[in-house]
Amino acid sequence: MSQLIFRQLFEKESSTYTYLLADNQSREAVIIDPVDETKDRDISIIEELDLDLKYILETHIHADHITSSCPLKNRFKDAKIVLAKGNPVNCADLFLEDGEIINFGNFELKGIKTPGHTNGCMTYSIEDMLFTGDALLIRSCGRCDFQEGSSANLFESLTKLFSFPDATKVFPAHDYSGRTMSTILEEKKYNEMIGGNIDKKTFMDRVDNMQLSLPKKIHIAVPANQSCGVNLY
Amino acid sequence: MSQLIFRQLFEKESSTYTYLLADNQSREAVIIDPVDETKDRDISIIEELDLDLKYILETHIHADHITSSCPLKNRFKDAKIVLAKGNPVNCADLFLEDGEIINFGNFELKGIKTPGHTNGCMTYSIEDMLFTGDALLIRSCGRCDFQEGSSANLFESLTKLFSFPDATKVFPAHDYSGRTMSTILEEKKYNEMIGGNIDKKTFMDRVDNMQLSLPKKIHIAVPANQSCGVNLY
Numbered sequence: 001m002s003q004l005i006f007r008q009l010f011e012k013e014s015s016t017y018t019y020l021l022a023d024n025q026s027r028e029a030v031i032i033d034p035v036d037e038t039k040d041r042d043i044s045i046i047e048e049l050d051l052d053l054k055y056i057l058e059t060h061i062h063a064d065h066i067t068s069s070c071p072l073k074n075r076f077k078d079a080k081i082v083l084a085k086g087n088p089v090n091c092a093d094l095f096l097e098d099g100e101i102i103n104f105g106n107f108e109l110k111g112i113k114t115p116g117h118t119n120g121c122m123t124y125s126i127e128d129m130l131f132t133g134d135a136l137l138i139r140s141c142g143r144c145d146f147q148e149g150s151s152a153n154l155f156e157s158l159t160k161l162f163s164f165p166d167a168t169k170v171f172p173a174h175d176y177s178g179r180t181m182s183t184i185l186e187e188k189k190y191n192e193m194i195g196g197n198i199d200k201k202t203f204m205d206r207v208d209n210m211q212l213s214l215p216k217k218i219h220i221a222v223p224a225n226q227s228c229g230v231n232l233y
Numbered sequence: 234m235s236q237l238i239f240r241q242l243f244e245k246e247s248s249t250y251t252y253l254l255a256d257n258q259s260r261e262a263v264i265i266d267p268v269d270e271t272k273d274r275d276i277s278i279i280e281e282l283d284l285d286l287k288y289i290l291e292t293h294i295h296a297d298h299i300t301s302s303c304p305l306k307n308r309f310k311d312a313k314i315v316l317a318k319g320n321p322v323n324c325a326d327l328f329l330e331d332g333e334i335i336n337f338g339n340f341e342l343k344g345i346k347t348p349g350h351t352n353g354c355m356t357y358s359i360e361d362m363l364f365t366g367d368a369l370l371i372r373s374c375g376r377c378d379f380q381e382g383s384s385a386n387l388f389e390s391l392t393k394l395f396s397f398p399d400a401t402k403v404f405p406a407h408d409y410s411g412r413t414m415s416t417i418l419e420e421k422k423y424n425e426m427i428g429g430n431i432d433k434k435t436f437m438d439r440v441d442n443m444q445l446s447l448p449k450k451i452h453i454a455v456p457a458n459q460s461c462g463v464n465l466y
Contacts, residue, residue: 010243010411041410048423177274178243180413190281 002026002106004127005049008171008180009042011035014065014217015176018042019131022051023105030055030104031072032124032131033173036229039068043075053079054104055094059133059173060121061087061147061225064215070228081228084113087120091228096122114161116154117142123161130184133173136161138182141193144207146214147222151207155200162188235259235339237360238282241404241413242275244268247298247450248409251275252364255284256338263288263337264305265357265364266406269462272301276308286312287337288327292366292406293354294320294380294458297448303461314461317346317355324461329355347394349387350375356394363417366406369394371415374426377440379447380455384440388433395421 005022018038022029029051034042046053053076056069060083069081070091080093082102087095096102096111103109112123114135121142124131134142135157144151161170166185189195194203215221238255251271255262262284267275279286286309289302293316302314303324313326315335320328329335329344336342345356347368354375357364367375368390377384394403399418422428427436448454 008241008413010413012245012411038411041412045412048419178245178271179274179278180241180243186281 004107005029005051007045009038009045011038011065013037015174016062016065017171017173017175017180019171020045020051021104021107021109021126022049023107026105027052028104029053030057030102030109032057033059033062033133034068034072036066036068036071039071042068043072046076052076055080055082055102057082057109057124058087058225059123059131059135060084060118061089061222062173063147063218063221064174065217066221066224067229073228084111084120084122089226089228091226112160114154114157116144116150116152116157117147119148119150119153121157123157125164128165128167129169129171130161130164131171131173132161136170136187136191137172138170138175138179139187139190139192139195141191141207143210143212145210145212146218151204152200154207155194155203158194158203237340238262238284240278242271242278244271244298246270248407249295249298250404250406250408250413252404253278253284254337254340254342254359255282256340259338260285261337262286263290263335263342265290266292266295266366267301267305269299269301269304272304275301276305279309285309288313288315288335288342290315290342290357291320291458292356292364292368293317293351294322294455295367295406296380296451296454298450299454299457300462306461317344317353320353322459322461324459345393347387347390349377349383349385349390350380352381352383352386354390356390358397361398361400362402362404363394363397364404364406365394369403369420369424370405371403371408371412372420372423372425372428374424374440376443376445378443378445379451384437385433387440388427388436391427391436 003024007020009018019032085095098113110125114123117134168184170182236257240253242251252265315327318328331346343358347356350367401417403415
């Protein structure tokens with residue numbers, strides 16, 4: 001029986017998590033949110049594990065770091081770059097609809113639209129795991145003040161994620177204090193933005209008052225990511 | 234049936250991994266290599282997950298960071314501080330022999346002496362996982378130039394770890410490039426110090442010629458850790 005190879009990988013500068021998933025028999029693999037700074041590490045791991053990279057998935061167009069999706073595709077020629085439908089990206093091979101499934105080996109991965117942080121955010125679901133990008137973070141959630149962000153939409157997206165079973169594992173795109181995962185139950189109870197059954201208005205007030213400075217790299221990262229990092233090479 | 238709760242936690246300054254393991258039914262838990270800088274985060278997680286901390290395990294006396302074992306014990310009064318027998322530590326509750334087992338809930342954790350990086354290093358084994366401390370690192374191994382280090386002993390220790398099944402997961406005390414785990418098979422093949430069936434003399438030459446500067450905190454960390462961090466509080 002196929003087993004899932006699972007590797008969580010960390011990029012220090014932007015505190016981004018990249019995820020590599022593969023079928024241990026067919027060796028077919030997907031990578032979620034790869035980062036330019038760590039592309040050599042990720043290429044080494046894919047090659048050393050003898051994986052056949054099928055899909056390069058982005059949870060959204062990132063503003064804080066540049067993707068390595070194009071360099072990875074240059075190395076693994078059959079890999080397809082994937083985002084949610086509606087993202088203004090000129091280089092993707094496949095735009096997923098809400099609920100659409102892609103396959104690697106014996107595994108299915110489903111895209112779930114979770115707009116709010118950006119309007120094109122997608123969570124990926126496989127087995128008892130959710131890869132939530134910047135929609136649901138550990139004890140927090142994504143900001144909503146650029147890239148068509150909307151705290152109202154984010155509330156609906158998080159409510160959708162909270163309908164998954166309590167034991168579902170949450171793997172976000174970032175954590176800034178070294179936590180690697182959470183669960184839906186924990187976030188329902190302890191999330192500082194939406195935990196404890198708060199109402200939509202309270203949530204929106206909290207998110208709309210986050211008062212964060214812009215990500216340092218936003219003016220470089222967003223256009224670069226709209227070209228899958230291709231402009232750099 | 235009991236399931237294992239597993240959390241890998243990262244401390245950025247020293248790139249140290251802390252591991253929290255628990256039985257999801259009895260809630261009994263152990264923590265491996267907790268770090269002073271992240272003790273508040275770890276206390277929060279233990280409390281939020283409603284865990285009953287039984288053991289605080291050190292893989293060895295660290296030279297690069299200060300443990301939070303004493304502050305954790307102050308918070309969780311029944312927890313016992315554990316190291317391998319022979320470590321010059323004045324505060325541990327339990328010194329494990331090679332092969333000795335401790336229990337939490339329905340789980341067994343075995344101590345395996347793996348001297349070399351320090352003479353008191355211990356790897357902890359549970360199910361298909363090894364927590365290797367600084368003995369076996371991902372694609373590397375610990376240095377052997379202080380705290381009674383010995384590259385000859387480390388060769389024997391790594392040989393012992395390589396006798397575990399190929400699929401055994403390796404969780405080290407550190408990784409400096411954001412990788413979170415490896416497997417015995419990968420390290421047999423790709424470890425840059427001992428991979429590819431090299432002989433003892435070649436390994437010892439490589440380790441003995443590492444040419445590293447001393448850890449910045451060694452003169453503070455080693456005595457503090459010999460008191461389980463207690464001198465700071």
